[in-house]
Amino acid sequence: MTRLSAIIVKIIRELLRDIRTLVLMMLAPLVVITLMYFIFDVNNEADIRLGVPDTIDQTFVEGLPDDVEVVPYELAPTMSTLLDNDQLDAFVNITDEKIDVTYKNEDPSKTGAVKQVIRAGLEEMKDEQLKGILGALPEEAELPVMSMEETYLYGSEDSTFFDKMFPILIGFFVFFFVFLISGIALLRERTMGTMERMLATSVRRSEIIIGYLSGFGIFAMLQTIIIVLYSIYLLDMNIAGNIGWVLAINILLALSALAIGMFISTFANTEFQMMQFIPLIIVPQIFFSGIIPLDNIADWISVIGYAFPLRYAGDALTEVMIKGNGFMYIWEDLLALAVFIAVFVLLDILGLKKYRRV
Template identity: 70%
Template sequence: MTRLLAISKKVALELFRDQRTLALMLLAPLVVITLMYFIFDVNNDMDVRIGMPDTIDEQFIESMPDEVEVVTYALKPTLSTLLDNDDLDAFIDVNDNEFVVTYHNEDPSQTTAAKQMIQATVQNVTRDSANEMFESMPGDATMPNMDITENYLYGDEDSTFFDKMFPILMGFFVFFFVFLISGMALLKERTMGTMERMLATSVKRSEVVLGYMGGYGGYAIIQTVIIVLYSIYLLNMTIEGSMVWVFVISILLAMGALVIGMFISTFANTEFQMVQFIPLIIVPQIFFSGIIPLDNISDWIAVIGYVFPLSYAGEALTEVMIKGHGFAHIWQELLVLVGFIVLFTLLDIFGLRKYRKV
């Protein structure tokens, strides 16, 4: 019993002296739980935005459920740009006895909700109109049947939420594995003394960082190409845009993960400590990458997503793979990803100063 207590005391004291590990162990879960609280503690009712011409029957608009925000337009707009620019889930037009509905369908779950609400509204309006006109109609007359014609701006009626989520998931796996492997590899170089011996020579810190980026970057690019090709050709994932831009986005994201992993590794002394940074670096990116819908989240918490490269890469991959857009729609995201690479490369060079003994 005495030996057992001695061992327990020894382990507890060593952990207490390792303030970095202790802080990560105690504070990292609190950070993640707090993010989850603000992200999931929102109204779960799905809000839907539907556009209509202002000439549509007022009764139809009033029959819409409370969850629907109706936006009316004086002139019939160009739907290919309206649904994106005005963040509409659907647009309804009326031709004779037919409702023509064009769904945005970027998020199939929103499309399903909009479809259910529109169909319920059409049925209610048709029933109410039939009850009002029933007594005045001739005996052999029939009520006109209001048909619904459905079109989709992106995808089709068989699109699922996984189709929206997949481009972001692909980017996440690229980032996660490159971040972890690069951080672990550079940490191993330090613990083995390779880094200190290299810095003891006349080699510049910038040359060390760029050299590691070139060495690990080659493998990161190969890994990225394998993930993209496997996802598209073996898993049969649809890509509406150019595959070139998918590779460009994924490679920029991988290089960003590489330099961020190198930077974070400077704060870790063991592989265990490197793993402990995952809740602070990786988990928040899952929340703000677009995998979890954040439509109803407060603006002040949504701003956090702007500091994570995966949120920009996920948006760019969605624009290319789902919407079929090109450089004109993703250049801002590409520029931000390049900015991340440049920023953390400079931080890596600066961080090596404490390992240079001469």
């Protein structure tokens, strides 16, 4: 029992001396749980916006659930711009013989909820029509036959939620593996003494960082190209836009992950400590990348997402792969990723200063 007690005491003392490990162990789960609480607690109901002409049968509008926002329009709008610009989930037009519905379908899971509320409005309208017919012509009551035409701005009727997740998942895996591999690789350079010997020479810190960034960057870009091409051509995933922009976005994301991984590695002394940063650096990016809808959460929580590069990459990849848009729609996201790279490269250079002995 004495030897067992000695081992326990030894472990406790080592952990107490390693304050960084203790803080990460206690703090990281609290941060993740808090984010999950705020995100999932307010995301229970879909926030649905429907566009309709101002001449539409008001019975249809009255039959919609109370939480559905209806936006009337005087003139016939252009669907390709209206649904995006006005943040509509669908536009419904009802005439005497036809029902035209155009779904945005950016999020296929939400499209299912939109179909349900439209169905509820149509049922209410049909019930009102039936009452009028029965009151006027009780012996010849018959509802008029109306055809329904459904179109989709993005994707098709067969689109699934995975189609929305897929562009973001590509970016996530690119970021995660590049971050982890680059951080651990640079950490090994330090622990093996390679970095210290290099810093003892006349080589500039900026040259070291740019050199490492370029060297690792070549393999990061190769990994990115393989992941993107494999997903598109072998898994047969659809891409509405130009594949060149998909590669450009992921390469910028990989370089930002590389720069961030190198920076975080300066705070770790072991590979285990490097792994401990995953809940703080990687997990929050999943929440804010676009995989989880953030329409209903508080603004102050949503703003946190702009501190993570995967938020910008997710938006850009969605614009290209799902909406088929080009540079004019993603240049701000590309600029943000470039800023991430520049800032963390500068921080990497400054971070090496404490390891230079001469």
